[in-house]
Amino acid sequence: MSNNIEGIILSGLGGLYSVKAESGEVYPCRAKGAFRKAKLTPLVGDRVSIRPPEVAGEEYFIEKIYPRQNALIRPPMANLETLFVTFAPKNPEPSTLYLDKLLSIAVYNHITPVVVITKQDISPSLAEKYADIYRKTGHRVFLCSSEDGAGIDALAEYVHSLKGICAFAGASGVGKSTLLNALFPKLSLDTGKLSEKIARGKHTTRSVTLYPMKELIDIETDAFVADTPGFSMLDFIEFDFYTLEDLPHCFPEFEPYMADCRYTDCSHTKESAKDCAVVAAIERGEIARERHESYLSIYADLVQKKPWEKK
Ligand SMILES: Nc1nc2c(ncn2[C@@H]2O[C@H](COP(=O)(O)OP(=O)(O)OP(=O)(O)O)[C@@H](O)[C@H]2O)c(=O)[nH]1
Ligand SMILES: [Mg+2]
Ligand SMILES: [Zn+2]
Numbered sequence: 001m002s003n004n005i006e007g008i009i010l011s012g013l014g015g016l017y018s019v020k021a022e023s024g025e026v027y028p029c030r031a032k033g034a035f036r037k038a039k040l041t042p043l044v045g046d047r048v049s050i051r052p053p054e055v056a057g058e059e060y061f062i063e064k065i066y067p068r069q070n071a072l073i074r075p076p077m078a079n080l081e082t083l084f085v086t087f088a089p090k091n092p093e094p095s096t097l098y099l100d101k102l103l104s105i106a107v108y109n110h111i112t113p114v115v116v117i118t119k120q121d122i123s124p125s126l127a128e129k130y131a132d133i134y135r136k137t138g139h140r141v142f143l144c145s146s147e148d149g150a151g152i153d154a155l156a157e158y159v160h161s162l163k164g165i166c167a168f169a170g171a172s173g174v175g176k177s178t179l180l181n182a183l184f185p186k187l188s189l190d191t192g193k194l195s196e197k198i199a200r201g202k203h204t205t206r207s208v209t210l211y212p213m214k215e216l217i218d219i220e221t222d223a224f225v226a227d228t229p230g231f232s233m234l235d236f237i238e239f240d241f242y243t244l245e246d247l248p249h250c251f252p253e254f255e256p257y258m259a260d261c262r263y264t265d266c267s268h269t270k271e272s273a274k275d276c277a278v279v280a281a282i283e284r285g286e287i288a289r290e291r292h293e294s295y296l297s298i299y300a301d302l303v304q305k306k307p308w309e310k311k
Helices: 033-037 096-108 124-135 152-160 176-183 194-200 252-258 277-283 289-304
Strands: 005-013 016-021 026-031 047-051 060-065 080-087 112-117 140-143 165-169 209-212 224-227
Touching (some): 016 047, 016 060, 096 112, 096 289, 112 124, 140 152, 152 176, 165 176, 176 224
Parallel strands (some): 026 060, 080 165, 112 140, 165 224
Antiparallel strands (some): 005 016, 005 047, 005 209, 016 026, 047 060, 209 224
């Protein structure tokens, strides 16, 4: 008896959502008040059931949100399969702590993290230095430049072959929107100069938007790609995206060593190389020191959390 339509949320701004139905039609929708009461906010990427308006011409209502595979706070999205953690070797200067927080949040949520180093043209040597750090994590690493086209074909081949929902995330001005325009020439996303972003204190991309890949490239695919607004370090200051117990498992390159630490409750923090196999691996250059520094910093944040603050 229901005339409901099934779809996926492509964008949401000020309580107004765009939902794309399987037919291809896009419907403007509002969320039902019941979601607010349940403190449930519909997210871009959510699979939903929408109810037609009683009076023609009015908005549809999101009536049901189907169970999520995962949901992130930054970027605010549901059901991600792949997260491209994007940064430039400089302009803006990357923070490995910020990148490692994002990567570890993806791992924790069973989202495949992929490292993308943009603006390689600005400093090939710095870009290579960062690539070295991240190749040791076991995560896939792409180096590219939207300016001279280096590495774009290899990344495009990978992105175009993905299934499900993927998103490009990273600080404002790293070149996410420019890169998406290079990967999908049919897109023409707004991009902006870094100096202008700083002067205005604003991001060029203001909200998360999901694009169906089949509308952008000439292959049959059900995949979606999202451009997201750059976030700032502030978004991760109060770090409680997972618990202290989860932390070592969010750094996958530590995993093969952890069983060899002298004490089973080893925290891999201040132990000597003699006692801690992770520390020993860092000294042998098998794990990047910068990654361990991020680990220590997140560890210090999480250890400070009072029990009642813990989830
Ligand atoms: N040299 C160089 N400049 C680039 C490259 N990619 C992007 N840029 C420039 O970097 C600036 C920022 O690019 P955007 O694509 O707007 O950055 P964004 O990550 O989408 O930023 P937000 O939307 O604010 O999060 C623009 O001036 C781009 O022209 C690149 O590969 N090389
Ligand atoms: Mg952008
Ligand atoms: Zn250890």
